[in-house]
Amino acid sequence: MGKLFAFIVRYSIVLLFLLLEIIAFSMVVKNNGYQQSVFFSSSNSIMASMYSISNSVIEYFYLKSTNDGLAVENIELKNQIIKLQNQIDVYNHSKKYGSVKINPDKEINFIYAKVINNSTNKLLNYITINKGKRDGLYPDMGVINEDGVVGVVSNVSEKFSVVIPIINPKIQINSKFAHNNYSGPVQWDGHDYRYAKLNDIARHVKFADGDSVVTSGYSKSFPEGLLIGIVNKHNIKESDAYYDIRVKLCVNYRTLTHVQVINYSNFNEQQNLEKSVE
């Protein structure tokens, strides 16, 4: 007996080593058991919560590609909505009058583009986008993003286009109040990229700060009702006939990455008709 104890004490480390290795090895061999899989799997609640923390960090690295994907998907959905709306119109119209017709001003779809050059700190700001003639772009198309109106396409090359944004005094966007349809042009005054001026609103028009300003639909570039901005401040001097209105633009030009170009199918027809009158 004494010899056995002496043996155990002498080789205790080897025995402990063998014991631990046998436990480990039996885990390797018997890793099919249900208990083992529950014990070891990462659904184990502590592990799961730690992994969710690590995932929430890693997610940030993939935000950019996720954004790109969502932007493209958004455009597709928007185009589908327009198509469906037109079909509903056709259906209602044919029920009433027995003939089929789509309102010509509603035949639009959107083209997705990425902003590759952009400025906000100059007087004459321009935006360059990565779509051009070969993607079906031509001058005077309207450009929007998910927040509202961005600007108008001015020059088009084979692969790129230059957009004049609202924050460039060279263009005026024809706009109106959403609630009472009084219209006037929105133009930038060259000071702050967040604000623009709404001109030609006469003294008798009733409105308040916070009213939304939308596109009027009087141009070929934009359909009616796209958001441009919100009235931020207005005042009028005794001697003036028109209000001095400051509009807070909905689009943040500093963070602009994706835009949508409005492709109006009847652009040429409308333009030719209007030219023939002049």
Next chain:
Amino acid sequence: MILFLQNILRFIILILVQMFVLNNIRLLGYINPYIYILFIFALPVKFSRPLSLLLAFILGLIIDMFSNTPGMHTFATVLIAFLRNPVINLYTSIEEGANPEPSFYTFGVAGFVKYIITLVLIHHTAFFILEIFSFIGFGYTLIRIILNSLVSIIIILGISLLKKK
């Protein structure tokens, strides 16, 4: 006491780094370096052997739980914890009564590098053979062992270089 806290901290940091950084590296489809064994390497030379075996067991178990490899890391880690002292005796001559932590300064550059290389190779060989669990396709396993060991050794030596006396 400082030594105790230092080791606890090392234990935790190595596990976190292993889990959240290194296990997400899939270089060339082969390489997944394992550096958590640095904890075993850095224990003082005369550290209690039963305790070091138990610590190795716990360390391997935690790594196994994170990476869904039941028993494999545990087996390999306990193995190097057991073989650590013979390897130290083989490559270095520690004075009687001294109890240094293994490093470039205490073992000398050649001794320390040999010590790390031997144990990393043993650990990785045991682990990858257990992972495949057969000698079929041994060429592939061999490539994995060599590439992974190389990267692990470089990282571990790099970390050791940072350590002051």
